[in-house]
Amino acid sequence: MRQTIQPRSGTAFTIKKGERLKVIDPEGEQVADIYAFNEHDKTExxxxxxxxxxxxxxxxxxxxxxxxxxxxxxxEIIEDKVEDHDFLLTPCSVDTFRHFYPDEEPVPGCYGNLVAAFAEFDIPAHHVGTTFNTFMNVDISDSGKIAVLPPKSQAGDFTVFEAKMDMIVGLTACSAGESNNFRYKPIQFEILPAQTV
Structure with a gap:
């Protein structure tokens, strides 16, 4: 069943080995941050x-x-309509909003939304690290300068991840303006059953 994460919010859930997580950008140009823990050993x-x-x-x-x-x-990414994601930048937070958007009222951001979602699984805030930023378009110049550009994802584009272990997964609809071309939109996801040969 397809589920919707409302703009600037997040959720957490479990997924079993072999199941597939389909992350969908229903409107286009919207980043979704993913973080995960081994369900049976949260130190992984x-x-x-x-x-x-x-x-x-x-x-x-x-x-x-x-x-x-x-x-x-x-x-493992097994199907990908965008093939443009980021795994360098940390999830946006109150602190990053104060740094990059000092004239805006800070919001919890993906970090705060993940912390709140993972709390239901007794995972403390300091265990949430760098997220896999699905659909995020990050450019690195020859000089090493990092620039966040509008996502290349269009309405209905998706990426499918196959779970290789039982996991607790956090997923957000990113809150940072620059990451989403300054429009805050929902993210959708489905957990698909394991494929049988």
């Missing part, structure tokens, strides 16, 4: 550093694998 969690190391790339697409801090595969 999604790792940007390990993932960048083992993929030998900062670009992610069909066939890319997302690794844990213990070097185990957590997700």
């Amino acid at each position: 969690f999604l790792s940007s550093g390990r993932t960048l190391d083992y993929n030998e790339s900062i670009r992610f697409k069909t066939g890319s694998k997302l690794y844990s801090n213990l070097s185990e595969v957590m997700f």
Whole structure:
């Protein structure tokens, strides 16, 4: 069943090994942050550093694998209509809003929304790290300058992640204006059953 995450909010849920998480951008140009923990051992969690190391790339697409801090595969991207995501930047937070948008009223951001969602699973705030930013368009210049550009995702585009272990997953509709071309939109998702051969 397809579920909707309202703009600037998030949720957490469990997914079993072999099931597939389909993340959908229903309106286009909307980022969705993902973070995950091993359901049976919360000291194992999604790792940007390990993932960048083992993929030998900062670009992610069909066939890319997302690794844990213990070097185990957590997700594999098995279908991807966008093939443009980020795993460098941390989830937006009250502090990042104060830094980048000082004239705006700070909101919890993806970090705060993930902290609130993971609290139902007794996961403390300081365990939430760098998220996999689905559909986020980040450009790095030759000089190393990072620029956040409007997402390339169009209405109805999606990415499908296959779970490689039982996990607790957090998912948001990103709150940062620059990440979403300054329009805040929903994100949808489905948990699809494991494929049988």
